[in-house]
Amino acid sequence: MAEKKRRFKVGYALLPKKQNSFIRDSLVSLAKSTGIDLVKIDLEHPLADQEPFDCVLHKLYGDDWKRQLLEFRAENPNAVILDSPDAIERLHNRISMLQVVSELRIESRSDTFGIPKQIVIYDKETLFDRQAWELLKFPVIAKPLVADGSAKSHKMSLVFNHDGLNKLKPPIVLQEFVNHGGVIFKVYVVGEYVKCVKRKSLPDVPEEKLANLEGSLSFSQVSNLATHEKSDELYYKKMHLEDTELPPQSFMTDIAKGLRQALKLNLFNFDVIRDTRFGNRYLIIDINYFPGYAKMPDYETVLTNFFLDIANRIDGEVVESLDEGNCEEKADSDAS
Numbered sequence: 507m508a509e510k511k512r513r514f515k516v517g518y519a520l521l522p523k524k525q526n527s528f529i530r531d532s533l534v535s536l537a538k539s540t541g542i543d544l545v546k547i548d549l550e551h552p553l554a555d556q557e558p559f560d561c562v563l564h565k566l567y568g569d570d571w572k573r574q575l576l577e578f579r580a581e582n583p584n585a586v587i588l589d590s591p592d593a594i595e596r597l598h599n600r601i602s603m604l605q606v607v608s609e610l611r612i613e614s615r616s617d618t619f620g621i622p623k624q625i626v627i628y629d630k631e632t633l634f635d636r637q638a639w640e641l642l643k644f645p646v647i648a649k650p651l652v653a654d655g656s657a658k659s660h661k662m663s664l665v666f667n668h669d670g671l672n673k674l675k676p677p678i679v680l681q682e683f684v685n686h687g688g689v690i691f692k693v694y695v696v697g698e699y700v701k702c703v704k705r706k707s708l709p710d711v712p713e714e715k716l717a718n719l720e721g722s723l724s725f726s727q728v729s730n731l732a733t734h735e736k737s738d739e740l741y742y743k744k745m746h747l748e749d750t751e752l753p754p755q756s757f758m759t760d761i762a763k764g765l766r767q768a769l770k771l772n773l774f775n776f777d778v779i780r781d782t783r784f785g786n787r788y789l790i791i792d793i794n795y796f797p798g799y800a801k802m803p804d805y806e807t808v809l810t811n812f813f814l815d816i817a818n819r820i821d822g823e824v825v826e827s828l829d830e831g832n833c834e835e836k837a838d839s840d841a842s
């Protein structure tokens with residue numbers, strides 16, 4: 507008689523907004539059908555006191571949570587934590603987040619990659635110091651240095667000239683705004699799976715218009731706005747998302763693999779723009795831990811296969827994979 511396969515328990519600890527968007531019935535039931543149980547972690551009780559999980563999936567911060575994860579790891583050395591709090595923390599600072607890009611060594615005959623020129627400003631004095639500015643040219647984007655998921659950490663300004671600097675509140679990163687045709691590429695990574703999608707971005711700022719623009723323009727989470735919210739002044743231009751070609755899939759996959767290894771993270775996405783001055787130069791501008799996977803096509807299959815991979819790595823005979831074809835690294839065009 508065939509031995510009954512053991513079920514694999516994935517505990518999740520997410521903020522309510524994330525839980526609502528990510529833990530959908532469609533994901534829970536698909537996972538269940540393959541032997542994976544997604545179970546909510548009870549945050550009212552210590553993690554170590556709860557029935558053990560094979561895997562902990564989380565996007566929570568703070569010292570207490572970190573301590574609980576350390577305790578859990580000590581008591582359950584075979585369990586998998588997605589991902590390690592120390593690895594995630596590197597993404598909470600917009601300088602350390604992108605430093606990793608310069609460590610990557612990726613060969614391509616036709617394409618290049620990097621990050622936009624940027625400086626970090628800790629105080630108002632340096633903001634107006636001409637020397638600090640030698641490297642940068644207007645327009646620039648001012649981003650809060652901290653990227654901890656708070657609403658404040660997403661509040662940005664597009665600054666067109668020196669007048670626009672007055673409103674900024676250091677610590678900030680000033681990053682050169684690069685014209686990119688108003689389309690951003692979001693590259694979602696789930697372990698070895700890589701999926702690139704297109705989203706609307708800020709429109710280009712033509713050089714001849716720069717002199718006539720007011721000091722600055724504030725915005726927040728542009729690429730995450732619903733379509734009906736995109737009619738304000740940031741969207742005065744008609745975008746042609748469908749006409750925009752995706753970056754080469756193999757190039758994005760190589761970058762994703764490099765980032766995954768360097769960051770020691772399984773679950774993240776990175777934002778890429780294509781510099782219109784060159785056409786084959788890609789700039790990474792942002793990396794996010796555990797992004798909005800439900801916006802990714804067929805996310806239930808991708809995530810279920812990822813959990814299955816982990817289950818099989820821990821215990822070779824737990825469950826069989828879903829249809830192989832579902833988890834290929836593919837790059838069909840699908841603007842969400």
Ligand SMILES: Nc1ncnc2c1ncn2[C@@H]1O[C@H](COP(=O)(O)OP(=O)(O)OP(=O)(O)O)[C@@H](O)[C@H]1O
Nearest residue numbers: 622660681682683684707708727728729791792794
């Ligand atoms: N250097 C740049 N040049 C041109 N546009 C940029 C640049 N940096 C950011 N943007 C635009 O501003 C948006 C927000 O920037 P960024 O992605 O860094 O912020 P975020 O709040 O961390 O975003 P997310 O919601 O993806 O976490 C980008 O999606 C892109 O449209």
Ligand SMILES: O=P(O)(O)O[C@H]1[C@H](OP(=O)(O)O)[C@@H](OP(=O)(O)O)[C@@H](O)[C@@H](O)[C@@H]1OP(=O)(O)O
Nearest residue numbers: 523524527654655656730775794796797798799
């Ligand atoms: O839900 P969360 O709070 O995790 O929000 C994340 C959001 O996902 P959501 O769309 O599910 O809201 C992500 O969107 P996409 O890149 O996938 O478009 C991105 O904006 C992250 O930066 C956000 O994480 P944060 O930087 O705020 O920690």
Ligand SMILES: [Mg+2]
Nearest residue numbers: 729777792793
């Ligand atoms: Mg972004």
Ligand SMILES: [Mg+2]
Nearest residue numbers: 653792793794
């Ligand atoms: Mg971000």
